[in-house]
Amino acid sequence: MKIPTKTARILTVMILGLLVGVGAAAQSIHIPSHEKLVLKNGLTVLLLEKHGVPIVSFDAIVKTGAAADPEGQEGLASITAELLRKGTKTRSAQQFAADLDYIGGSFGSDAGADFTSVSAEFLTKDLGPGLDLFSDALLHPTFPQAEADKVLAQNIDGVRSAKDNPQQVLGEYYAGYLFGARSYGRAEGGDELSLKRIDRDAIVKFYDSNFAPGNTILAVAGQFNASEMRKKLEEVLGAWAAKKVPEAAIPAAASVKGKKLLLVDKPDATQTYFAIGNVGTKVNDPDRVGIEVVNTVFGGRFTSLLNEALRVESGLTYGASSQFDSHREPGTFGMYSFTKNETTVQAIDLALQVLQKLHKDGITPEQLASAKSYIKGQYPPSIETSAQLARRIVQNEFYGLDDSEVNQLEARIGAVTPEVARQIIQKHFPDENLVFVLIGKASAIAPALKKYAEKQDARPVSEPGFWPPPTGKK
Amino acid sequence: MRKMCFRSATALVLCAMGLAGPGAQAQEFPVQTKTLKNGMKVLVQSDHSIPNVALYVFYRIGSRNEHPGTTGLSHFFEHMMFNGAKKYGPGELDKVMEANGGSNNAYTTKDTTVYQDWFPRSALPLIFDIEADRIQNLNFDPQKIQSERGVVASERRLRTENNNRGLLSEQLWATAYVAHTYQWPVVGWMSDIEHWTMEDLKHHFAMGYSPSNATMVVVGDVTPEEIFQLCEKYIEPIPAHAPPPPVTTVEPEQLGERRLVVHKRAELPVLLIGYHIPQTNNPDFYALNILRTVLYQGESSRMYLRLVDKDQLALFANSFSPSAFDPSLEQIIAQPKQGVDPAACEKAIYEELERAKTSAITDQELEKAKNIRLVEFYHQMRTISGRANTIGTYEVFFGDYNKLFDAAKNYAVVTKEDVQRVAKAYFEPNNRTVATLIPESAEKGKP
Numbered sequence: 034m035k036i037p038t039k040t041a042r043i044l045t046v047m048i049l050g051l052l053v054g055v056g057a058a059a060q061s062i063h064i065p066s067h068e069k070l071v072l073k074n075g076l077t078v079l080l081l082e083k084h085g086v087p088i089v090s091f092d093a094i095v096k097t098g099a100a101a102d103p104e105g106q107e108g109l110a111s112i113t114a115e116l117l118r119k120g121t122k123t124r125s126a127q128q129f130a131a132d133l134d135y136i137g138g139s140f141g142s143d144a145g146a147d148f149t150s151v152s153a154e155f156l157t158k159d160l161g162p163g164l165d166l167f168s169d170a171l172l173h174p175t176f177p178q179a180e181a182d183k184v185l186a187q188n189i190d191g192v193r194s195a196k197d198n199p200q201q202v203l204g205e206y207y208a209g210y211l212f213g214a215r216s217y218g219r220a221e222g223g224d225e226l227s228l229k230r231i232d233r234d235a236i237v238k239f240y241d242s243n244f245a246p247g248n249t250i251l252a253v254a255g256q257f258n259a260s261e262m263r264k265k266l267e268e269v270l271g272a273w274a275a276k277k278v279p280e281a282a283i284p285a286a287a288s289v290k291g292k293k294l295l296l297v298d299k300p301d302a303t304q305t306y307f308a309i310g311n312v313g314t315k316v317n318d319p320d321r322v323g324i325e326v327v328n329t330v331f332g333g334r335f336t337s338l339l340n341e342a343l344r345v346e347s348g349l350t351y352g353a354s355s356q357f358d359s360h361r362e363p364g365t366f367g368m369y370s371f372t373k374n375e376t377t378v379q380a381i382d383l384a385l386q387v388l389q390k391l392h393k394d395g396i397t398p399e400q401l402a403s404a405k406s407y408i409k410g411q412y413p414p415s416i417e418t419s420a421q422l423a424r425r426i427v428q429n430e431f432y433g434l435d436d437s438e439v440n441q442l443e444a445r446i447g448a449v450t451p452e453v454a455r456q457i458i459q460k461h462f463p464d465e466n467l468v469f470v471l472i473g474k475a476s477a478i479a480p481a482l483k484k485y486a487e488k489q490d491a492r493p494v495s496e497p498g499f500w501p502p503p504t505g506k507k
Numbered sequence: 508m509r510k511m512c513f514r515s516a517t518a519l520v521l522c523a524m525g526l527a528g529p530g531a532q533a534q535e536f537p538v539q540t541k542t543l544k545n546g547m548k549v550l551v552q553s554d555h556s557i558p559n560v561a562l563y564v565f566y567r568i569g570s571r572n573e574h575p576g577t578t579g580l581s582h583f584f585e586h587m588m589f590n591g592a593k594k595y596g597p598g599e600l601d602k603v604m605e606a607n608g609g610s611n612n613a614y615t616t617k618d619t620t621v622y623q624d625w626f627p628r629s630a631l632p633l634i635f636d637i638e639a640d641r642i643q644n645l646n647f648d649p650q651k652i653q654s655e656r657g658v659v660a661s662e663r664r665l666r667t668e669n670n671n672r673g674l675l676s677e678q679l680w681a682t683a684y685v686a687h688t689y690q691w692p693v694v695g696w697m698s699d700i701e702h703w704t705m706e707d708l709k710h711h712f713a714m715g716y717s718p719s720n721a722t723m724v725v726v727g728d729v730t731p732e733e734i735f736q737l738c739e740k741y742i743e744p745i746p747a748h749a750p751p752p753p754v755t756t757v758e759p760e761q762l763g764e765r766r767l768v769v770h771k772r773a774e775l776p777v778l779l780i781g782y783h784i785p786q787t788n789n790p791d792f793y794a795l796n797i798l799r800t801v802l803y804q805g806e807s808s809r810m811y812l813r814l815v816d817k818d819q820l821a822l823f824a825n826s827f828s829p830s831a832f833d834p835s836l837e838q839i840i841a842q843p844k845q846g847v848d849p850a851a852c853e854k855a856i857y858e859e860l861e862r863a864k865t866s867a868i869t870d871q872e873l874e875k876a877k878n879i880r881l882v883e884f885y886h887q888m889r890t891i892s893g894r895a896n897t898i899g900t901y902e903v904f905f906g907d908y909n910k911l912f913d914a915a916k917n918y919a920v921v922t923k924e925d926v927q928r929v930a931k932a933y934f935e936p937n938n939r940t941v942a943t944l945i946p947e948s949a950e951k952g953k954p
Binding site (some may be wrong): 134139193302347350352416 | 510511556598601602605607610611627629630654657658659660661664665773806807808812815819842844845871874878880881885886890
């Protein structure tokens with residue numbers, strides 16, 4: 034299907050990938066130069082040419098995600114995303130799959146907390162049919178009833194299947210227990226009950242209200258000619274009708290005060306899986322680089338304090354880590370590990386000791402230097418492929434960040450002194466206020482967990498939903 | 508595998524074989540090779556697009572080389588390779604590597620043990636020093652052995668005891684093989700994990716870790732000349748010794764269907780069906796790969812359209828086969844939806860297999876499968892770690908990395924009739940083992 038070319042006023046902003054003047058050029062971390070343009074209909078487009086492998090990667094962000102799901106219909110953004118390819122004005126779901134697979138293309142669409150992602154990859158030689166497929170799903174989905182029914186039923190069973198694997202659902206319970214029914218506390222993919230409350234009308238309404246060029250950022254990276262790509266995109270996406278979309282409001286959550294513990298009972302578990310922490314930080318927190326450095330020392334790599342204590346020195350677990358899962362508003366911070374039922378308390382105690390020690394002793398200059406070197410050394414492979422680069426620039430644009438995130442990274446890492454690290458520990462790593470979530474065999478571990486928190490909650494993994502328990506209200 | 512993924516920076520490409528495709532040109536991705544005097548072959552590919560290097564060392568030793576009582580030893584040994592040698596003592600390898608911007612991991616299969624280093628170019632000599640130290644002078648600290656046992660037991664609980672697919676897969680192999688050493692899990696039986704000794708470890712080291720039993724692949728911001736020089740300095744002086752004794756046991760032909768059931772608390776059942784197929788370097792590799800693509804890959808595949816889309820019996824239906832020196836298993840996995848009898852999924856799978864046997868796939872399907880192979884080749888070639896793993900895997904399992912670049916013509920000559928022939932040859936009821944995990948409800952024993 035061809036869309037007639039419209040004369041679009043194109044605002045082109047060239048962004049040069051300036052090399053950071055630190056060390057040898059070959060060693061400095063930088064993002065390749067790319068350009069930004071805004072089509073007449075409001076669509077923001079980022080183009081990054083990267084030659085070497087004949088692949089083109091598309092990555093679009095629609096600035097509405099799971100945090101905007103109506104209460105009781107958790108999973109709506111995610112289901113809408115999944116259905117984009119399941120029937121368009123000119124293709125059935127099956128035809129879309131046939132056309133996509135025939136050129137070996139890949140297509141993915143999913144809702145995260147802050148935004149919906151629609152991405153695709155094709156060989157450069159298949160750019161024409163590839164872009165046609167990508168834009169067809171993004172602009173012209175029809176949400177056939179039969180496909181919606183199938184996808185909803187699939188996802189309900191998908192939640193059940195995930196619950197058979199504790200590691201897969203720990204994060205859902207943890208976010209739910211930390212944030213409650215608000216924004217980031219909701220299961221992004223919904224649960225067994227909320228998915229049953231979603232119907233086609235809700236899906237169509239969600240799409241119509243949120244999928245619009247002015248609410249979308251598209252990054253294209255890979256082997257192509259930028260001026261030809263501009264023309265193609267104007268032709269295909271320039272005709273996407275503009276409409277007003279209110280910005281999704283995400284309420285920011287305050288940290289949890291005091292201590293509380295949720296035990297999710299999985300009677301057949303031979304190992305306890307746990308998360309301990311509190312509300313974390315925003316993606317664009319001014320301290321983000323320092324947080325990354327300190328967390329690398331604390332729980333972000335193999336020789337981290339947590340993994341050394343729980344794995345290397347004691348053999349209690351296969352792995353222990355910590356992570357800031359950051360969003361537009363503060364997301365989660367958690368320490369994560371697992372250990373056999375019998376050593377559950379020993380492992381949790383040890384994790385808490387490591388956290389206390391971080392507050393008490395801070396980190397050594399050697400640990401700081403090592404973490405800095407580690408982050409710098411491991412960074413280049415994270416922007417190696419066209420897909421990684423597209424994701425990086427589109428997310429930067431969404432979060433209001435720019436290329437200095439990459440190009441100034443080395444300088445910013447360098448600015449993290451022991452004193453800065455100390456302040457970051459105080460400010461961003463929880464101390465006394467802690468939320469505990471465990472999935473394990475309650476009959477074996479419950480009594481010993483009383484000491485961790487006065488407030489204790491429990492629910493069986495087999496009960497529908499995550500946390501809070503469904504109230505049954507519509 | 509030794510580690511959980513700590514960050515996504517180093518995308519781990521644990522690809523199955525056979526994803527290379529037609530149209531690929533050897534000159535697009537040139538490889539330089541050198542065989543050291545001690546027998547280790549070194550393959551180098553320069554790529555200066557990022558200032559980093561991926562260095563993989565493949566040892567031709569895995570759980571296939573083990574014996575009852577010490578199953579899982581190769582994998583445990585993989586862990587011990589990080590726990591101290593002469594120059595870099597316990598814990599030092601990781602500390603020094605990370606402080607210099609590097610990271611590492613390793614994985615063990617039934618056939619191989621593979622060590623992976625990802626690091627900035629500046630760490631190049633250090634990495635060679637570390638690798639040489641542990642290949643030559645590994646130390647076995649009794650305390651480390653004890654604590655690492657706990658780590659591996661936890662890994663087993665993670666991937667097997669508390670993972671229904673892992674658990675069922677272990678049972679499938681244990682049933683499909685009665686003679687050959689593929690019958691036990693790579694991670695080992697729990698009682699073996701608890702009981703192997705330092706003597707066992709020393710014996711394993713002596714058996715499997717001759718430089719002549721290894722292949723090194725280096726891809727990234729390097730030149731072949733500098734890598735060969737580093738090899739001459741650090742690796743070549745390490746003496747070769749005898750390779751592992753050959754695995755002579757041949758699995759006898761399976762003469763009838765085998766079935767097994769696992770009862771476990773679960774939300775949903777799992778269905779796993781295994782068919783014996785030839786080893787990786789068999790000429791049927793290519794036709795089998797085309798068949799697998801047509802049947803399982805993408806939402807236009809026959810199994811997806813039948814089980815997931817049309818009949819809505821399963822959450823997914825996939826198939827895979829590990830790279831293998833000896834005749835292996837094609838494993839078909841499907842997860843029945845709630846309330847669906849696994850037997851209904853099984854029946855639909857057999858009907859689709861039967862369809863592939865009674866009539867040839869279409870021209871369109873054949874062409875689609877070849878296109879998908881081509882794209883996957885480029886997907887593997889787009890990262891330095893993907894290249895290192897793919898080049899090494901072809902070198903080890905086909906005996907020649909050039910087969911990666913020959914895959915183009917090998918796929919091009921596959922006909923619809925070839926695909927039909929392999930469907931008939933291997934997907935016979937007598938050749939299959941069927942494993943089902945049946946959920947038990949809270950009331951014990953109630954289905």
